[in-house]
Amino acid sequence: MTIRFVLMVNKQGQTRLAQYYEYLTLEERRALEGEIVRKCLARTEQQCSFVEHRNYKVVYRRYASLFFLVGVDNDENELAILEFIHLLVETMDRHFGNVCELDIMFHLEKAHFMLEEMVMNGCIVETSKSNILTPIQLMEKSS
């Protein structure tokens, strides 16, 4: 699976979590985030969840005030990525209990750890919520 980046932005367009699986300079990332977020946020609920931008295909999904955006290769299964976003949100929900923007902001590293357990080098590595959360819970217990 070739996920190129995972982004979480609020509805003001501020980035709340960003993980890239390919190297982009800071300027490129800022520009890319700006363009993509503008494009996606302007779309209505009825429109489809896929936006083509440069050589990326962006699959996005909105949860209340949070947008989850995943950039993928052109030959990726878009519907599966939508399902993946939902799985990510459910995993976070299970951990934080009805996850919200602030949970992610103040526990940025935990959000990253979860994502890290799910995606490695752009490929999905684990899809079981309990498998994903076990190491994180172990770590919490020990500290």
Place this chain on the structure above:
Amino acid sequence: MDTIMNPFSSGTRLRDMIRAIRACKTAAEERAVVRKECAAIRASINENDHDYRHRNLAKLMFIQMLGYPTHFGQMECLKLIASSGFPEKRIGYLGLMLLLDERQEVLMLVTNSLKQDLNHTNQYIVGLALCALGNICSAEMARDLAPEVERLLQFRDPNIRKKAALCSIRIIKKVPDLAENFINAAAALLKEKHHGVLISGVQLCIDLCRVSSEALEFFRKKCMDALVKTLKDVVNSPYTPEYDIAGIADPFLHIRLLKLLRVLGQGDADASDAMNDILAQVATKADTNRNAGNAILYECVETIMSIEDNGGLRVLAINILGRFLSNRDNNIRYVALNMLMKAISVDTQAVQRHRATILECVKDSDASIRKRALELIYLLVNESNVKPLTKELIDYLEVSDQEFKGDLTAKICSIVEKFSPDKIWYIDQMLKVLSEAGNFVKVEVCHALIVVITNATDLHGYAVRALYKAFQASDEQESLTRVAVWCVGEYGDMLVNNVGMLDLEDPVTVTESDAVDLVETAIKRHTSDATTKAMALVALLKLSSRFPSCSERIKEIVVQHKGSFLLELQQRSLEFNSIIEKHTNIRSALVERMPVLDEATFSGRRAGSVPTAVSTSTGPSTGASLKVPSGVSKPAAAPLVDLLDLSSDDNPVPSSSGSDFLQDLLGVDLSPAATQSGTQPSKSGTDVLLDLLSIGSPVQQSSSPVAGIFSSNQATKAPSSPLDGLTSPATQPVLAASPPAASPIIDLLDGLAPAPSIPEKNGPAYPSIVAFESSSLRIMFDFSKPPGNPQSTVIQATFTNLSSNNYTDFIFQAAVPKFLQLRLDPASGNTLPTGANSNVTQTLRVTNSQHGKKSLVMRIRISYKVSGKDVLEEGQISHFPRDL
């Protein structure tokens, strides 16, 4: 553990920082807060403060996410990774992956820590190291650490095995040579039960197949049965709460497996056969009420389309796509369009059946769907359906969103050009597009339209009348204006006299003054750019001769631009005014109708107009009949192309393009005019005018005045022509008033023009060289220098086939170092017959920015086909004559 050391529970300062940043009202405030924090973190780093190390890093991650530079934190990551505790390592590795900027030194430093952690006794630490390695590993690290990863593929804990599998993917991508070491281990992973290991193992197999054909063969032979069985188990598995999504067991694993089957089945009938049953089962069993079910179905259809043909399955797949396409969910429709795009190559007829639905999608309110549908429709157009489809698209153009018009227009133009059954249809459609979305039409498309119009001699009248009507009816569309102005200038008389009426036309009554009105409107519009205005001036000049009764009025319009701030317009205005006023006797000859433009030359130019450092040029497909070497006379049509190419910047000579253009424009018709009239005064008179109008253009080569007239191609100016001009009564008064300089009229009209350089009769001669010789091919270079420009050299390359076979698809390429600039003209042909007498020639223009200091040098590559086989020859040429 001390709370101060733990960023997760304590977080006093991390939380404070985030609060402070969130409280910022403006970007400037935010920058100030971040700057202060960064300063504090740097200070803390300098003090080598252990206690705050990982809280600092947590802050840096946040700051980095906001888009501020955080490279100074990288060394902190390394220190944290090297420490012994799990929490420190964990945040250190995370920081490394986020903050790393691909600097090799940092990667080198971390390699050792990674190696230690891969061998750690704590499996969570091993997992961390694998994860980091999988995300950031470079080729060197891959070589150093591959043995550790291989070993970990057999680790007892599945969570380590899955990470090792993904890590292996990164390694084989970086160093494909290592692939064979992983093939057996990957095959073993396919038999696992743990879903995480399976999904990573399948992905590893896919990537192995991509880099190694050996792996592909191995998996095809040894793993097909196991894979099919695994997929069967997943499809039929009972409810598994851990992996269940909407009643479907692990759709992600489904999809991965289908993808691997696709890779294995592509191009292999046996493998395809083996998977037919299970694919049919997946396709019929998937639950289409759920997104997850549709995702599986979508992947399954793609696999069916890609593997070797099995009629029944293909029909099933196409039907599924048809269902998708009529689904109300936009996501499903989008993927259906995406999939149909791939299906076209497999079964065009099946996709054609959905044409009407796809056309509806072009008009969808959703930009993503529109874009996909438009690309699909573009592929579906053929000779038989071009008319109705174009009509639909053009109708839609009227109501489409502004932002979509660009794409849509480009596609329509391309379709019309490619499939037009006849010229009148082409002209009609292009006019509709120009009227509707002229501002989105590319310059080249307008040029192509003009070329087509001139070639359709029986449609000139029709075209100009249609353009007149379209211009009156439409609002301001730049490219429509240009084409209309050009045609009215050329065929204005046909407009007024209704020449060449077709049966289908409604007669129009247009007076001479109406035609001038049109051009006047165009020139006065504030939206018209300089090119349009310049074209309008030329059109006016032409009309002044076609409609003598309007001559006075035209003169007034032309004169209005003599004070234009744009030099180009000012110059034209002055020159044209002078022609209208003083040179009525030659005016009609000057502004004669253009000869038919050569379509092949135009399309050749269009194809080759991409300037690159290494220029490549292939002879046009029509072959050797089309000779376009410069410096020698071109076919009469070529300058017209120059005229049309006004705004293109691939002009070889850095000349003042305007006057060049003008010269081309007016020079074109001279040869027929001169030969027809044949009288001496008119001939020399034109010659002077030719000079008069070629102000400022650099002298290309010396030639006799007559040759100047006949070649009329480059800015050829005969040194003696002004003298000839003295005999012309028309110009005498002007000449008398001017100082006896080389080209007196020039100074008179335009003091700003550079003094014309005096051409050398014979430039310094350079010996020809044999640039390249092999057993099969010889290349000769002949050199000449355009006078007045010592830096540039024109090289005439002559290719001779020394073998006894003919060469086809002959392509010559050359590359030069930075201080040189190289431009290749098209070759005289792309077929090189055997024998010394049948050569191909090609002109190269080199500009040496280090002229006098460095000699020319060039690397060349020649490719051609001998009886179907590709041959490639390469060489370096460094024995150019000095001082080139």
